[in-house]
Amino acid sequence: MDIGASLKSVRKMRGLSQRELAKRAGVTNSTISMIEKNSVSPSVSSLKKVLAGIPMSLVEFFSIEEGTVGEQKVVYRSEELLDIGTGDLVYKLIGRDFPNRAMSIMHETYPPGTSTGDEMLQHHGEEGAYVISGKIELTVADETFLLEQGDSYYFSSELPHRFNNPFTEPCCIVSATTPGDF
Numbered sequence: 582m583d584i585g586a587s588l589k590s591v592r593k594m595r596g597l598s599q600r601e602l603a604k605r606a607g608v609t610n611s612t613i614s615m616i617e618k619n620s621v622s623p624s625v626s627s628l629k630k631v632l633a634g635i636p637m638s639l640v641e642f643f644s645i646e647e648g649t650v651g652e653q654k655v656v657y658r659s660e661e662l663l664d665i666g667t668g669d670l671v672y673k674l675i676g677r678d679f680p681n682r683a684m685s686i687m688h689e690t691y692p693p694g695t696s697t698g699d700e701m702l703q704h705h706g707e708e709g710a711y712v713i714s715g716k717i718e719l720t721v722a723d724e725t726f727l728l729e730q731g732d733s734y735y736f737s738s739e740l741p742h743r744f745n746n747p748f749t750e751p752c753c754i755v756s757a758t759t760p761g762d763f
Contacts, residue, residue, distance in 0.1 A: 709756065
């Protein structure tokens with residue numbers, strides 16, 4: 582997906598200038614411009630912040646190009662999972678077209694040296710996960726935890742948090758977050 586072109590298209594559909602979106606999102610006008618020109622690849626937290634100025638969730642944003650509105654399904658094959666990650670992060674959303682989803686379930690992959698960004702994530706709801714393989718650093722509020730294969734977490738997403746993989750192997754996680762609009 583061309584994140585820059587998609588952001589520009591959504592911004593224009595909503596009748597917003599780059600300056601107005603930047604003001605609403607609390608970022609600089611040049612940030613919006615660089616994302617739209619694909620000069621930078623925004624982190625998950627940065628993209629969420631920009632989309633909050635529209636307002637739009639990551640799922641809605643990535644579903645626009647995918648055309649994910651369709652019949653309600655029960656089984657989702659690997660190739661049908663919607664990747665809502667940014668940069669090198671892979672966030673494959675399970676049940677992308679489930680109507681009125683109450684939670685988001687994802688298969689997340691953090692390659693070595695990646696993170697959700699310098700800014701802490703913070704949103705309403707809760708999240709929990711199980712580490713399938715590798716290791717990840719999870720920071721919640723002012724405490725950092727090292728999670729390894731077989732470990733899990735569960736916390737209020739209203740607490741500032743971020744994920745970081747400073748290790749040499751990818752980390753794979755299966756997670757669930759509420760509400761379902763991630």
